[in-house]
Amino acid sequence: MEKWSDxxxxxxxxxxxxxxAFNAVIPLMTVVNYSVQDIFDPAHRIFVGxxxxxEMLHNSRLHDALVRQFIFSGLVLxxxxxxxxxxxxxxxxxxxxxTSTALVLIALPLLIPWNxxxxxxxxxxxxxxxxxxxxxxxxxxxxxxxxxxxxxxWISVMMMEVWHWTPLVVLLAYxxxxxxxxxxxxxASIDGASRWAVFFYIELPKMRGVLxxxxxxxxxxxxxxxxxxxxxxxxxxxxxxxxxxxxxxxxAVGEFDVGxxxxxxxxxxxxxxxxxxxxxxxxxxxxxxxxQ
Amino acid sequence: MKFKTRSILLIGYLSVLxxxxxxxLNMSLRYNHDIMSRMAxxxxxxxxxNYMTIFTDPSWYMGYVNSFAYVSLNTIICLVVALPAAYAFxxxxxxxxxxLFFWLLTNLMAPAAVFLLPFFQLYSALGxxxxxxxxxxxxxxxxxxxxxxxxxxxxxxxxxEIDETAFIDGYSLPRFFITVFIPLIRSGVGxxxxxxxxxxxxxxxxxxxxxxxxxxxxxxxxxxxxxASGLDWGLLAAAGMLTIIPGGxxxxxxxxxxxxxxxxxxx
Numbered sequence: 001m002e003k004w005s006d007x008x009x010x011x012x013x014x015x016x017x018x019x020x021a022f023n024a025v026i027p028l029m030t031v032v033n034y035s036v037q038d039i040f041d042p043a044h045r046i047f048v049g050x051x052x053x054x055e056m057l058h059n060s061r062l063h064d065a066l067v068r069q070f071i072f073s074g075l076v077l078x079x080x081x082x083x084x085x086x087x088x089x090x091x092x093x094x095x096x097x098x099t100s101t102a103l104v105l106i107a108l109p110l111l112i113p114w115n116x117x118x119x120x121x122x123x124x125x126x127x128x129x130x131x132x133x134x135x136x137x138x139x140x141x142x143x144x145x146x147x148x149x150x151x152x153x154w155i156s157v158m159m160m161e162v163w164h165w166t167p168l169v170v171l172l173a174y175x176x177x178x179x180x181x182x183x184x185x186x187x188a189s190i191d192g193a194s195r196w197a198v199f200f201y202i203e204l205p206k207m208r209g210v211l212x213x214x215x216x217x218x219x220x221x222x223x224x225x226x227x228x229x230x231x232x233x234x235x236x237x238x239x240x241x242x243x244x245x246x247x248x249x250x251x252a253v254g255e256f257d258v259g260x261x262x263x264x265x266x267x268x269x270x271x272x273x274x275x276x277x278x279x280x281x282x283x284x285x286x287x288x289x290x291x292q
Numbered sequence: 293m294k295f296k297t298r299s300i301l302l303i304g305y306l307s308v309l310x311x312x313x314x315x316x317l318n319m320s321l322r323y324n325h326d327i328m329s330r331m332a333x334x335x336x337x338x339x340x341x342n343y344m345t346i347f348t349d350p351s352w353y354m355g356y357v358n359s360f361a362y363v364s365l366n367t368i369i370c371l372v373v374a375l376p377a378a379y380a381f382x383x384x385x386x387x388x389x390x391x392l393f394f395w396l397l398t399n400l401m402a403p404a405a406v407f408l409l410p411f412f413q414l415y416s417a418l419g420x421x422x423x424x425x426x427x428x429x430x431x432x433x434x435x436x437x438x439x440x441x442x443x444x445x446x447x448x449x450x451x452x453e454i455d456e457t458a459f460i461d462g463y464s465l466p467r468f469f470i471t472v473f474i475p476l477i478r479s480g481v482g483x484x485x486x487x488x489x490x491x492x493x494x495x496x497x498x499x500x501x502x503x504x505x506x507x508x509x510x511x512x513x514x515x516x517x518x519x520a521s522g523l524d525w526g527l528l529a530a531a532g533m534l535t536i537i538p539g540g541x542x543x544x545x546x547x548x549x550x551x552x553x554x555x556x557x558x559x
Contacts, residue, residue, distance in 0.1 A: 007387050015372075015376065016436050023432060028410070087302065111494065112535065114496055120315075124316075129319070272403060
């Protein structure tokens, strides 16, 4: 179906454009403004041009945070996608109270405020009062103190992240599975197809669209993560769990280094924008693929 | 037999999922000195002391009122501005429509940390600092584009012949939109409201930055339990439990749409 061509439609989108522009464009201009000046106090500011950008591009703490961020987002995808698909496959196929209950329970972590997620895991992992922390430390006898050991802090943040966001992958994969007509499964069982064959030739192709979206969302949201690891580890010990957003907030609010933070913000924003563009293209293509 | 293995695996996953929440519930039903002095896998003498503290102290329960105020306001604003925009994107071709859509979507992925300081300045310049209006407006940064995206998906599922027939019958666009079109996509409006609620409810970086004392959301009030005598874990856990309940209720109401909403792949 052809869409109607009419530029008056601009009036319909105007409210949302004005609202989002107010929230997105004005602050971005402020950030650009910071990033090209050295501000001592409101009365004393010097234009420094690209100085902060040059400095941030060669900043080793930023490089470390960026590498850490990519490792984190990569691990998130590697763990959450297979796990989410696996759990979705165990969901009952027919709707009923069992399915509804499972869906409500699975979606629950997604509706918990992000700093409460951090709090839940602090309470769960503390070696003195936490169930899991105490279990590892006392019952298993492995010394566990996640606030002081970088490796354990990483494992803790990963566990929290997997607990928090795998449900999103489950819901998406489940939605994809629901769209498969029963006839497909019947045909497969008449042909004597194995469980693996059913998965690879029926279920996986049908989940392609939703899994593409799962990859995009999981990558992007983990790339922007701030609150949960901040509550759990505060980015520490040292800088070991300092991801990009945590480092940026440390710099902007903690040290009030607005010039460097401004340049960092713009670089960060451009990286995100580049990924958004790639993902948007992939998504458009996945969308047309599904319709055919 | 095979079905049984599946159920056991699912129940296993659900148990692991619920365990940390159970542990917080356990903590919330015990006194702090009890928590600190011994390990208990279930509250032997459950007490609602922590919950009573929250319900009787305005500085605690006003946190919930504030959270609900900005979440509701945000959901309403987003729906009002997104409904006409989504209709435009689903029905019309106009100058710059594709670029505009992409630009809107980029805001969905905008790093909150980038906007922190400028938002503080912008909203204090407007004199809105420490009001729930500020938080509601700030959250439209990502929720309004999200609402446009989800609604556009639902609207594109409605055949355009319906619009054409209505216009031939002499309906004006606003009248058609309100009396015919919105009732047709009401499940879409529900799903959109759910996601706006969800993202406004869980987001805290903006909410914390834009509020100082008066409009603090509950999850920010929780940081108060850091006292001179260390953390009051019981109270913290009780406050945490109370933030889970609204989410649980909302999911329960949309449970039949939730898979469909996610299936659109527009979160």
